[in-house]
Amino acid sequence: MTIFVDMDEVIADAYQAHIDIYNKEFNAQLKAEDCFGKEVWQCVPEEHQQTIKDHTYRDCFFKDLSIIADSQEVLKALSEKHDVYIASAAMEFPQSLREKSDWLDQHFPFISWQKRILCGDKHVLKGDVLIDDRSKNLAPFSGRSIMFTSPHNVNVSNFERADSWKEIADKLL
């Protein structure tokens, strides 16, 4: 079985990083719970929104992301039974490409370079399962689309859903 796994919001916690950077730089107290159903930039005053949108163009934004709970253990087990690919829509952010490769080397060394994909749109991926947090990636996929829960997507209802990597393990292991 060929399984594609997204990075941001699925194995790497970009959402919380946006909040942490914003809170630090604006001396704010934003919490993930305040953002349910929205992008982080939609939860702050209008004059701060562009700053948050620009986080992903900064050097080191992707380098230091925290790991989503249990993703390492479950992906390790999955990769021993299946062809597991990391597929990240990273090409919009050229400075992120090396950072993402290094992040995977550090935290997911069992996913070899052969099984890593940095792309733009994901329409052209052929496989059995896609685990992703974005409708735009999940909708065109011809296999089984699993939406990984992130604060921004809690109100989306038209996909099979997993709230945690433990749930992914129950479904696929």
Add this chain to the structure above:
Amino acid sequence: MTIFVDMDEVIADAYQAHIDIYNKEFNAQLKAEDCFGKEVWQCVPEEHQQTIKDHTYRDCFFKDLSIIADSQEVLKALSEKHDVYIASAAMEFPQSLREKSDWLDQHFPFISWQKRILCGDKHVLKGDVLIDDRSKNLAPFSGRSIMFTSPHNVNVSNFERADSWKEIADKLL
């Protein structure tokens, strides 16, 4: 129609770059014609082979590659009629990722970030045409596989072949 186009030896002249660097550093006179049917490293004395194999791990190797003749004009025309993706097996060389993105920005700006793929193996790409110089990429592709002629592949006979971008234009435009 979805068309995937490889970078090295197809739109970017990595083969000649290996020869140029070798000739400069070893005061040699190697020519592409001397290498027909072989990789560049197979055409030099054994004690020099590892140096050539290591070129692709150097900073700036991919940054300064020459453009394969007519690839810009033909790809521009193709991209106006079809979904053209660049698909490069670059993940083995983390230092190349940003260089390849920048090289495409410079020489192929009409291929937007949405249509760029940096990957490991290409087994998971779903589309109609793959233009590539390597059997290992062309063989598993389920669509039309076109081998783009490079000195190293002149003796491979089991694929449809294009010797130039003019031939690609005749086939696909």
